[in-house]
Amino acid sequence: MRFPHFPSRPAWRRLAVALSIIPAALWLLAWAPAPAVSRTLSIVGTTDLHGRIFASEGRGGLALLGGYLANLRAARAADGGAVLLFDSGDTYQGGIESNLSEGAVVIDAFNALGYTAAAVGNHDFEFGAVDGWQSETPAAADRRGALKARAVQARFPFLAANLLEHGLTVAWPNVAPSLLMEAAGVRVGVMGVMTYDALSMTLAANVGGLTVTPLVAAIEAQAGALRARGAQLVIVASHAGGECSSFTVPTDLTSCDEWGEMFDVARRLPRGLVNVIVAGHTHAGVAHEVNGVSIVQAYSWGRAFSRVDVTVDGQGQVLGTRVFAPQDVCAREDAAGRCVAATATGSRPAHYEARPVVALPAVTAAMAPALDRVAALRALPLGVTLNGVVARGSGDDESPLANLFADALRALTPGADVAIGYAVGPGGLRADLPAGAVSIGALYDAYPFDNRAERMTLTGAELRQLFTVQLTRPRWWGRAFGVSGLSVRLTCDDGRARVDVRRDSGQAIGDDEVLTVAMSDFTAARARQLRAPVAGAGVAPAGPRPIMRELVARWLRQRRQVSAAEFTDRARPRWAYTTADSLANASSASGAAATCLPQPPP
Numbered sequence: 001m002r003f004p005h006f007p008s009r010p011a012w013r014r015l016a017v018a019l020s021i022i023p024a025a026l027w028l029l030a031w032a033p034a035p036a037v038s039r040t041l042s043i044v045g046t047t048d049l050h051g052r053i054f055a056s057e058g059r060g061g062l063a064l065l066g067g068y069l070a071n072l073r074a075a076r077a078a079d080g081g082a083v084l085l086f087d088s089g090d091t092y093q094g095g096i097e098s099n100l101s102e103g104a105v106v107i108d109a110f111n112a113l114g115y116t117a118a119a120v121g122n123h124d125f126e127f128g129a130v131d132g133w134q135s136e137t138p139a140a141a142d143r144r145g146a147l148k149a150r151a152v153q154a155r156f157p158f159l160a161a162n163l164l165e166h167g168l169t170v171a172w173p174n175v176a177p178s179l180l181m182e183a184a185g186v187r188v189g190v191m192g193v194m195t196y197d198a199l200s201m202t203l204a205a206n207v208g209g210l211t212v213t214p215l216v217a218a219i220e221a222q223a224g225a226l227r228a229r230g231a232q233l234v235i236v237a238s239h240a241g242g243e244c245s246s247f248t249v250p251t252d253l254t255s256c257d258e259w260g261e262m263f264d265v266a267r268r269l270p271r272g273l274v275n276v277i278v279a280g281h282t283h284a285g286v287a288h289e290v291n292g293v294s295i296v297q298a299y300s301w302g303r304a305f306s307r308v309d310v311t312v313d314g315q316g317q318v319l320g321t322r323v324f325a326p327q328d329v330c331a332r333e334d335a336a337g338r339c340v341a342a343t344a345t346g347s348r349p350a351h352y353e354a355r356p357v358v359a360l361p362a363v364t365a366a367m368a369p370a371l372d373r374v375a376a377l378r379a380l381p382l383g384v385t386l387n388g389v390v391a392r393g394s395g396d397d398e399s400p401l402a403n404l405f406a407d408a409l410r411a412l413t414p415g416a417d418v419a420i421g422y423a424v425g426p427g428g429l430r431a432d433l434p435a436g437a438v439s440i441g442a443l444y445d446a447y448p449f450d451n452r453a454e455r456m457t458l459t460g461a462e463l464r465q466l467f468t469v470q471l472t473r474p475r476w477w478g479r480a481f482g483v484s485g486l487s488v489r490l491t492c493d494d495g496r497a498r499v500d501v502r503r504d505s506g507q508a509i510g511d512d513e514v515l516t517v518a519m520s521d522f523t524a525a526r527a528r529q530l531r532a533p534v535a536g537a538g539v540a541p542a543g544p545r546p547i548m549r550e551l552v553a554r555w556l557r558q559r560r561q562v563s564a565a566e567f568t569d570r571a572r573p574r575w576a577y578t579t580a581d582s583l584a585n586a587s588s589a590s591g592a593a594a595t596c597l598p599q600p601p602p
Contacts, residue, residue: 400567
């Protein structure tokens with residue numbers, strides 16, 4: 001009988017060792033890293049919100065923006081990528097709810113939306129000091145207090161790489177030149193910059209001691225430092241931008257103002273240093289590539305957002321980018337995906353990333369406390385009653401409301417002979433003062449800006465020059481200042497404007513006669529620009545410069561009862577024009593436009 005062959009003892013041992021290795025090998029295979037795969041980082045940008053937190057005519061609204069972001073974040077979560085959300089400045093000033101909360105309601109919403117970082121824009125300085133509301137703001141208050149308060153409130157950093165304070169990088173809480181972060185395993189460097197002349201386009205009183213450095217040098221320095229610290233992707237949030245009208249081919253700039261500020265900057269940067277610029281400031285659209293840099297910008301007022309998808313490999317190296325046209329934020333769309341009114345036939349809820357867009361309740365909830373405070377503040381009475389509407393006017397005729405502001409300035413500015421009130425326009429008076437008991441909200445609706453009252457000396461000749469320049473501006477609205485203690489007459493002589501300025505008594509003001517004039521700091525800055533340099537001339541006296549709105553509120557409280565009729569007198573208008581040379585538009589009922597003035601476009 002033959003017996004089966006069994007391996008010898010050494011053979012058994014070798015087999016046992018081999019079998020014992022198998023579980024360990026299987027365990028190592030289970031825990032070994034998967035083969036490297038690419039990921040997508042979606043870079044999303046908003047800009048120039050200007051406090052528009054709610055939808056208007058079915059477009060925009062921060063809660064609806066949240067719905068778009070939720071869909072995009074779900075898509076990136078599914079493929080292992082990430083969404084980075086940036087704002088490019090001019091965020092708060094504009095919408096009444098934001099103005100009255102000094103931007104707090106916007107930051108509440110941005111915190112809920114999960115912003116990554118925000119650049120600082122020129123209009124973000126316009127709230128100045130933190131308002132007391134119940135009392136006048138102290139003259140010594142920090143003129144950048146409101147902006148600093150918003151930075152402290154934010155759960156994301158404010159970025160300002162080219163903004164210096166007294167020659168040094170700004171050192172405010174939660175404000176920095178740049179940041180280095182990680183997203184989906186990629187080291188991302190981000191910086192913020194603002195346009196070269198940003199500080200000339202805001203309230204001068206709020207930006208004293210600040211300077212803006214050239215963009216290219218600032219970006220090169222920060223991007224180089226971020227790369228040295230290991231950044232694999234560099235993004236610039238920029239309150240400077242460009243303008244394009246077609247977004248079909250990103251490399252085609254024929255529809256663009258191709259020498260716009262950020263296009264010029266991108267051309268001058270070393271290739272490969274910066275990957276993406278999320279632009280702003282010009283209220284226009286951009287979705288283009290310049291010198292290897294993807295530049296995107298999404299208009300203004302929250303009605304759209306921009307997007308760039310950056311694909312990276314397993315080591316975080318950039319493989320490519322995809323630039324998207326500005327994406328409209330809308331509640332309803334047609335079959336082609338275009339925004340339509342809710343009542344449009346065949347409309348459906350807007351879709352994004354293959355899902356219906358649903359407004360994000362968390363954003364609405366986040367804004368609710370600040371909105372409640374705003375509503376209570378708006379309702380506070382000023383303690384004055386108007387017996388009729390004080391109209392702001394059209395901008396090219398006499399403005400009763402501008403005259404009211406001028407009367408208040410003259411009455412409460414010590415030593416003022418005459419006063420100039422604010423003109424109508426986007427940067428001036430915004431709404432009528434309604435009849436009846438006046439509330440803080442009504443006055444704020446009329447004038448939401450924190451300009452300060454100032455006084456300076458002007459000769460009769462300088463005063464005429466200031467009015468002539470104002471009346472002959474190329475814009476066809478907002479030319480007529482309010483005045484107090486003066487009458488101004490415009491006539492045309494052979495196609496040239498001639499302005500005659502008199503005291504309200506009718507007495508002529510001589511060229512060399514010196515008057516102390518109360519006006520806004522903005523108007524005073526314009527007067528100084530027009531004046532030939534004279535050592536020490538026209539310097540504003542030392543002392544408090546109250547916020548104009550607070551000064552007007554004080555004057556109204558002192559009056560208690562005000563007649564709307566006192567701010568215009570048809571028999572003795574403060575602004576006077578010949579019938580043939582009216583300032584009115586050619587399309588208006590009051591006659592042909594003055595032949596010596598720039599005319600509106602057809």
